[in-house]
Amino acid sequence: MSMSKQKPELDLYMISPRGFCAGVERAIQIVEQSLVKWGPPVYVRHEIVHNKFVVDTLRNKGVVFVKSLDECPDDRPVILSAHGVARSVIKKAQNRDMNFMDAICPLVSKVHVEILKNHREGLQNVMIGHAGHPETLGTLGQLSLGEIFLVETVEDVENLTPDDPDKIAYVTQTTLSIDDITPIIKALKNKFPNIKEPHKSDICYATTNRQEAVKKAAPFIEGLFVIGSPNSSNSKRLVEVGRNAGCSFSMLISGPEEMNLSLIRKFKTIGLTSGASAPEILVERCQEFLQKHFHIKFVSLETIKENVTFNLPKELRV
Ligand code: SF4
Structure with missing residues (x-):
């Protein structure tokens, strides 16, 4: 009997868009x-x-x-x-x-521009985001204390006391989960019916696309592995999105060394994706690791093709 025949079978959903934005x-x-x-x-x-x-x-x-x-x-x-x-x-x-x-x-800059515009229009800003995350610190730091408030939960909205409840606007961190912020936005609109909204969601295309792809895959897989670092906001959200969309085993991993073989052997079908800051080489290494131990049937699940690029600063263009 060849080695490959001894390996257990595993369907591997390669979920995309994934990886670098x-x-x-x-x-x-x-x-x-x-x-x-x-x-x-x-x-x-x-x-x-x-x-x-x-x-x-x-x-x-x-x-x-x-x-x-x-x-x-x-x-x-x-x-x-x-x-x-x-x-x-x-x-x-x-x-x-x-x-x-x-x-x-540039999509974080867009949020900065938004809050400065709101400020010029005489509105106080509310940012939906995670305290302590560098993007949150940067966005809050566009204005002085008291000109912008951070809310993380519906309870934070209840405690919000702007100078004029009719003169506020909200923005969000770019890497949040759409499902997580929906109740917070609802609470804001209930409490402040005249609150100004962003023209277009501040959650960026890459976060949105990676979450949508995971949502599509979740019903078909028993385990989801999201490659990303523990401090990557968008990667952590992908794990939660997978869990909420029906894949109860959803895990963030830094690379193949964190894939638990005895656990994966319990599954017939797993999915692999990666956060916006994780390089494709880590996906390849996870694939290679799985191929060593399983007879893999690859299933490609791609929800949208991305073609977004941003220019480099002038002084660095070659
Ligand atoms: S996830 Fe990527 S595209 Fe989205 S805001 Fe962050 S850096 Fe920009």
Whole structure:
């Protein structure tokens, strides 16, 4: 009997869209091109994107990751992460006359523009987001304290006391789950019937598409593995979306080393996807790992083709 015949059978749903979004691609290219143009070391404030593999790879090429601009010398290039930063951080870099590049995703910038416009119109802003996440800190940091409020739950909405209940607007973090924010938006609209909404959802195309694909796959699979780092907001949401859509075993993994074989042997069908900051090579490694232990039947489940790209800053275009 050949080895392959001894392997248990497993249907593997390859769920897409998955993996890198246009904002992550752009941020990584900004770092790569900066290394080419200026040579190492290049400094990056915060993890450029929330993925350990990406960060380790860049570190090996000469990138120094720091928490604050205070750790950067004045004479080396500094890149600000895809999540966006508070205005105070930009000001600090300008005051020090640093060679800095903002790798903020244009779809996060769009939210910043929105809240500043609301502010100019005399509205107080409410942001639906997760406290402490760098995108939230960056978005809240576009305005002063008291001009923007963070809400994470329906209870937070109940406790909200703006100066004028008719003069408020809301925005959201880009990587939330559509299903999670629906009750919060409903509570906001109930309490503040005149609240101004974003023209188009602030949840970005990549988050939306990856969640939709997982929702489609969930009824067909017994286990879902989402490749992503534990601090990746959109990856964590994919795990929750899978669970809520009917795949009770839904798990976030950093790579194949976290795939539990004895557990997978209990399944006939599993699904594999990855968050917007996880590189495809990690998906390939998980596939290879599974192929070593199972006789795999691949099923491709693709809900939409993505063709979004963002330009690099002028000084880095080749
Ligand atoms: S997940 Fe969305 S908002 Fe975040 S970097 Fe990607 S495209 Fe931009």
